[in-house]
Amino acid sequence: MSREDVLVTAEWAENNLETPGVVFVEVDEDTSAYDGGHIPGAVKIDWKTELQDAVRRDFVDREGFEKLLSAKGIGNEDRVVLYGGNNNWFAAYAYWYFKLYGHQNVQLLDGGRKKWELDGRPLSSDAVSRAETEYKAQEQDPAIRAFRDEVVAAINAKNLVDVRSPDEFSGKLLAPAHLPQEQAQRGGHIPSAINVPWSKAANEDGTFRSDDELRELYSDAGIDEGKATIAYCRIGERSSHTWFALHELLGYSDVKNYDGSWTEYGSLVGVPVEVGPGTH
Amino acid sequence: MANDGCGAPEQTAVLPAGIDLGKEIVLGGKVTADGAPVGGAYVRLLDASGEFTAEVVSSQDGDFRFFAAPGQWTVRALHRSGNGEAKVTADGPGLHPVAVSVA
Incomplete structure (x- = not known):
């Protein structure tokens, strides 16, 4: 595995906003930044309300993850590019979480939202909708999560x-x-x-x-x-x-x-x- | 106040309820450019050795706020229009004002 396999640059991202099979996903604990302006075409995932179980302190289960990704319009074959605020903290968390549930084709946007904004790249507040999929997740990979x-x-x-x-x-x-x-x-x-x-x-x-x-x-x-x-x-x-x-x-x-x-x-x-x- | 995560809370000049300035050290102020407030700047808190401690995004009115330990701090702001920094010393609880201009 090399850096190019797991990270994309802001320049690459801007050149691939409409590339079929590439899905940009903004992940944050506070999604108000997304609502004010996001990378054109990106969908959002709320770290707190969508990735965490509402009752227990744990993740949504496999079925819940399948339901979430299906509703977001993310397919098993899609190349998922994650980014967010806080220097990509929650995007990195989501990256690890996607890997945990077996989605291998996932990358981080290097620098996240900050680099994108400091570069003065375009943001859009248009609503984004993607056709629903039938996403299938794997069992959690115990090799990357410690208890x-x-x-x-x-x-x-x-x-x-x-x-x-x-x-x-x-x-x-x-x-x-x-x-x-x-x-x-x-x-x-x-x-x-x-x-x-x-x-x-x-x-x-x-x-x-x-x-x-x-x-x-x-x-x-x-x-x-x-x-x-x-x-x-x-x-x-x-x-x-x-x-x-x-x-x-x-x-x-x-x-x-x-x-x-x-x-x-x-x-x-x-x-x-x-x-x-x-x-x- | 309920905030069990690490996301930056909304930055406002008015402190949120429940913050006891008799106990907590708060560093707060505004990012400006030519006197006008700069919202959306990345404001970084660096310790006395220049090491990164925390980062928030300034509000639409340019406001930012940190909770800190006693010490000498540098507040550094990054924005597509330019960068800037300012120093502040916090010796005890209370609100310690700091202004940062970017160019």
């Missing part, structure tokens, strides 16, 4: 990459600095985790850093390429961004995203928590 027991077992055994900001890692903050800090769970990180903030994998314009820069970033931080890796953040979207960098761009073979992340781990009873800057 809490596996994470506890990985302490001092696998690479644990905490991709939150240093202040969240140390326990000073419970959420990113642009969000209210009212969460109730404990602050800190999983013992033995290495802090490599997701943002170090991105350039200022939201595009991913080069493969050489990424390789140096993670090896300098002490991540052993020969070991299995689990990435986590607060709710699993920033760690999807790092999962993408490690697994899709650098080709590390065994990388999982722990989507329960700190909102789950930091509320568990009976697990070890480390505070401060860490020992790595």
